[in-house]
Structure formats: structure tokens, C-alpha cells
Amino acid sequence: MGRVVTVVVALVALVSPALAEVGGAHDLTEQELQAEMGRNAALAAYIRRNGLPDVAEIRPLATRPPWDDHEVALYYIDGRTEIGFARAMILGRPDIEIERYERPLTDEQIAVLATRAHLERADPTMRAEQAADRAEAAAGSVETAAGSAERAADRAEAIASKMETSFHQRLRK
Numbered sequence: 001m002g003r004v005v006t007v008v009v010a011l012v013a014l015v016s017p018a019l020a021e022v023g024g025a026h027d028l029t030e031q032e033l034q035a036e037m038g039r040n041a042a043l044a045a046y047i048r049r050n051g052l053p054d055v056a057e058i059r060p061l062a063t064r065p066p067w068d069d070h071e072v073a074l075y076y077i078d079g080r081t082e083i084g085f086a087r088a089m090i091l092g093r094p095d096i097e098i099e100r101y102e103r104p105l106t107d108e109q110i111a112v113l114a115t116r117a118h119l120e121r122a123d124p125t126m127r128a129e130q131a132a133d134r135a136e137a138a139a140g141s142v143e144t145a146a147g148s149a150e151r152a153a154d155r156a157e158a159i160a161s162k163m164e165t166s167f168h169q170r171l172r173k
Contacts, residue, residue, distance in 0.1 A: 025057055025059040027055060028056040028072070029118075030119050036056075039087070040086075040087055042097040046083065053119060054075055054078075055077075055113050055116050055118070056072060058070050058072055059071050059072075065089060066089045066096075067086055067087075068087040068094045070086070071086035071100060077114060077117065080104055080110065082102070082103050084100040085099055
């Protein structure tokens with residue numbers, strides 16, 4: 001009898017997450033969100049730019065083409081925003097990854113979401129430091145590009161100077 005109970009408990013543990021996903025919407029853990037980001041580049045890019053949301057949710061979509069079977073909704077309480085991402089199919093493959101919508105949150109929605117917020121977000125000071133780090137990295141990239149452009153301009157100027165010298169030498173002959 002003990003073995004039967006153990007097997008049943010193990011099966012329920014294995015099947016429950018799959019049934020929850022198939023059955024309807026549910027909040028994503030940070031690991032599940034990371035997995036979704038691996039499948040959807042648009043979602044991943046948005047989160048890289050804006051940080052982790054307060055709540056991330058997976059919702060089933062109608063299985064009508066071209067949409068995949070689910071979408072991921074991100075909720076940013078401070079920004080009072082909900083953003084939805086999904087994949088669309090081309091020739092049976094989920095090749096298009098897009099932001100489907102962005103809409104404002106009402107006060108009632110924010111109150112409900114505040115009780116569900118569970119993704120680890122840095123405190124405001126940490127977020128500001130992370131934003132500053134991202135800005136510094138972007139400035140470094142711009143500085144590198146500017147240096148490359150300056151070197152290219154110097155080379156072009158040197159070539160133009162040589163051509164001008166050569167031209168004047170030919171005129172003197």
C-alpha cells in the first residue's frame with residue numbers, strides 16, 4: 001500500500017505542472033520566465049532593457065494559426081503597465097517573436113498584482129545602480145564607435161592629402 005501511495009504522489013507531482021500549464025493562466029517563477037526568454041527573443045530583449053517584471057504570467061491562446069499555444073504577460077507595477085509577448089508560426093514553426101500588446105494597469109489591477117508580486121526585483125537603489133551600469137556600458141560602446149570613426153576619418157584625410165600632393169606634383173611636371 002505504501003508503494004502505491006508513493007507512486008501516486010510522484011505521478012501527481014510530475015503531472016500537476018503540465019496540467020496547470022495546459023489548464024489556464026498561472027504565474028511564472030523566475031526559472032520559468034528564463035525558459036520563456038530562451039524561446040522568445042523579443043521577450044528576452046524587453047526584459048534586458050527594462051529589468052524583471054513584478055509579475056510574469058503565462059496564458060493559453062486560442063490554437064488558431066498563426067499563434068503559438070500561449071502568451072507571456074509581464075506586469076510592471078511601478079510603470080503601471082502590462083505587456084504581452086507571443087510567438088507566431090510560419091510553416092508550422094514558431095519563427096516570429098513579437099510584443100502583442102502594451103496597456104496601462106488600473107488601480108484595481110495594481111492592488112491585485114501587488115499581492116502576487118514574487119519575482120526577485122532589486123530595490124530602487126540597486127535598480128538605479130544597474131541602470132547606471134547599463135548606461136555606462138552603452139556610453140563605452142558609443143565611445144569605442146566614435147574612436148573607430150575618428151580613426152577612419154584620419155585615414156581618409158591622410159589618403160586625401162596624399163592624393164592632393166600627387167595631383168599637385170603632376171601639375172608641376
